Amino acid sequence: MRKWALSTRPRFAPDMLDLAPDALVCGVIEAASAPCTAQIQNLESLRQMPGVVAILTADDVPEHRFTTAGQPEPEPSPYDMKILNTVVRYPGEPIALIAAHSEKDIKSVQQCAEIDYQPVHGPFHESHPSNVMSQWDLRTEPLSEVGNEQFRTTVRVPRVSHMQLEPHAALSYFDEENRLVIVTTTQVPYHVRRIVARALGWPVSRILVKATDVGGGFGGKQEVIVEPWVALLAVWTKKPVKMMLNRRQEFTITRTRHAATLNVESTWNNTTLQSIDLKADVETGPYGSHGPTVAHNMGLKSLPLYHAKNYHFHGQVRYTPGPVAGAFRGYGGPQGAMAIETHINQVAHAKGLSSAALRHLILAKKGDALDIFAHDGMVKRQHHNDLGELLATTMARIQSGPPVDENEGIGLAMSMQASGVPGQELAQVVIHVDEDGSLVVKTGAMDIGQGSKEALAQIIYEALDLPVDSIPIYFSMGKTSDNGFDYGTYASSTTYVTGYAAFKAARIVRRKMLALARRISRASSTPLSPLAACWYSVAHASFYGPWRHPIMGQGVAVPTDSPAPFAILAVRLKVHNTGQLDIQQMVMGIDVGKPINPMGLRGQIEGAVVQGLGYALCEELELDEQDAYVRNASLFDYPLITPQDIPPLEIIIADHQEQTVPFGGKSAGEVALAPVAPAIVDGIFQAKGIWMTELPITMERLWYALQAQQETIVR
Secondary structure (H helix, E strand, C coil), rough: CCCCCCCCCCCCCHHHHCCCCCCCCEEEEECCCCCCCEEEEEEHHHHHHCCCEEEECCCCCCCCEEEECCCCCCHHHHHHCCCCEEECCCCCEEEEEEECCCCHHHHHHHCCCCEEEEEECCCCCCCCCCCEEEEEECCCCCCCCCCCCEEEEEEECCEEECCCCCEEEEEEEEEECCCCEEEEECCCHHHHHHHHHHHHHHHHEEEEECCEECCCCHHHHHHHCCCHHHHHHHHCCCCCCCEEEHHHHHHHCEEEEEEEEEEEEEECCCCCEEEEEEEEEEEECCEEEEEEEHHHHHCCCHHHEECCEEEEEEEEECCCCCCCCCCCCCCHHHCCCCHHHHHHHHHHHHHHCCHHHHHHHHHHCCCCCCCCCCCCCCCCCCCCCCCCCHHHHHHHCCCCCCCCCCCCCEEEEEEECCHHHCCCEEEEEEEEEECCCEEEECCCCCCCCCCCCCHHHHHHHHHCCCCCCCCCEEEECECCCCCCCCCCCCCCCCCHHHHHHHHHHHHHHHHHHHHHHHHHHHHHHHCCCCCCCHHHHHHHHHHCCCCCCCCEEEEEECCCCCCCCEEEEEEEEEECCCCCCCEEEEEEEECEEEECHHHHHHHHHHHHHHHHHHHCCCCCEEEEECCCCCCCCCCCCCCCCCCHHCCCCCECCCCCCCCCCCCCCCCCCCCCCCHHHHHHHHHHHHHCCCCCCCCCCCCHHHHHHHHHHHHHHHH
């Protein structure tokens, strides 16, 4: 299956597929055109080909509709697809599933298939005749008077690919209790179980998900894509079935960031922000996975940064040609930040103020609403701290260098996120003390490379009041047979939500261990030792002796708050007349509460900034205008930021203790991505007087803008 060597031990889903050499291989026949119906003319002869065990089409799959979006019930994304659909709606969408003995057999079927395509005209889904999947109109109380100055900004942001190292991969088989087992690389094992059960029409108790370590996800593995395919073929053939997507399919079959056009209007009285209006036109592809929630976050994660007397956020999510959009790191935040932050910077310039000076006047303050559109019965969160000091520190650091030369500029932008989905999170963590004193921690949260094991371990040591690394901690993550229900690793939730559950479970363990230690001390008439000194003997006594009773603790977190982390990015850059852009320095001020894992935190910020650079400067999935197939579906054609492109980055971590959890931390995984693009846009304007409001800002696009500016000057 795999094309690279095994890691030091089997950890990732491709490793597990290698360890099942006798499993059937799953492949797909992909649509070459869309939207259309697709009939395989020689289906029966294909089924008789050597090595082929089964070929399933839309006529063979269950009729149950579902969404691939890994979200808790009630699911906000529409049930608009089946495992295979009668109408294929994007190039690459599977027409048929193949189970065969080898990839060579799969390729033979794909090459020999004779397919009749009949174009389908009209809307993508009959239930949405205008192709508008979702609309919203949120506003606060209207003003009695509006501002006397009005400003407008329009930005356009593209669809981009997740580009995680590890492709989507899964293995499915029946265990000794006739349960359907799915081994997969996912961020959301419990959602995989429920969604596959819905797709098959089964109870969830008949499905067992075993999530592997995840070799990168960024939201793309919050989708349930290959799991229903291998599950259905395992049911059909009664044999183990495995599948791993190739890199081209990662571009075409999986998910992208949502492309959007956003318009911002605001009214002002001098430097008082009277009203701000954000309108979003969001493209979700031909299926609606995550569309409504991503679109809403474009406003809900950008507008509350600033204090206005009136807010208005409205727009629509449209079914559109091309690949399906879904969850992606930032989850609407980067799109919203590009619009709102660019608008604030444009207003600052029009008023003759620096980008920082205007923000100091309008920044939301401690106690201001985070949930600006909340109504009765909803969670109503507030800002927990002020950002003025962090903003001043960040700007002082970027301005401490040499004076800004000609063609150079300093840009600024900010962003905010959440620590889990506000009012909609659940995490359960179970901690067992083994007879040798080690801990086994069971959770449905996943480590997707962000260091959640290290962060959770730090929290557990703190709750136990034991030195770090004083006892071994082993994690069992993502196995739905464990008692460790969790909505999954997304929405920057693991540290705040799962961490809180782990803290509670660890405190219960500590209390029970202390109680047993006191009983042993009284019985032996010896002084009570500190728990750290007698930990191993107490653990052993819980299994052997007169007080044997294994010790475990269960913690459940259902937080009502979701405190916002913040990022402030200042960039120093130089624009050449050729369109070349040199980013000379970046300073990131970050407020994530108390850093739980400082080294991991820096890694998170650095990785988010690199993804933000790609979003700003080079990445875009290019679609053919006629039938919307992806034209650059390879690493040769899809541009990425390389190590030599990464500028110097200084990180300033605010000294702030989050008060809503005992360990003081907030989320960190997403917030640093969103301000990168608007900060670069601001820096380009400061250097050359050009507003680049369409991403990505490629060298070619910037050169054309410089040429247009020069022609205007000449005229």
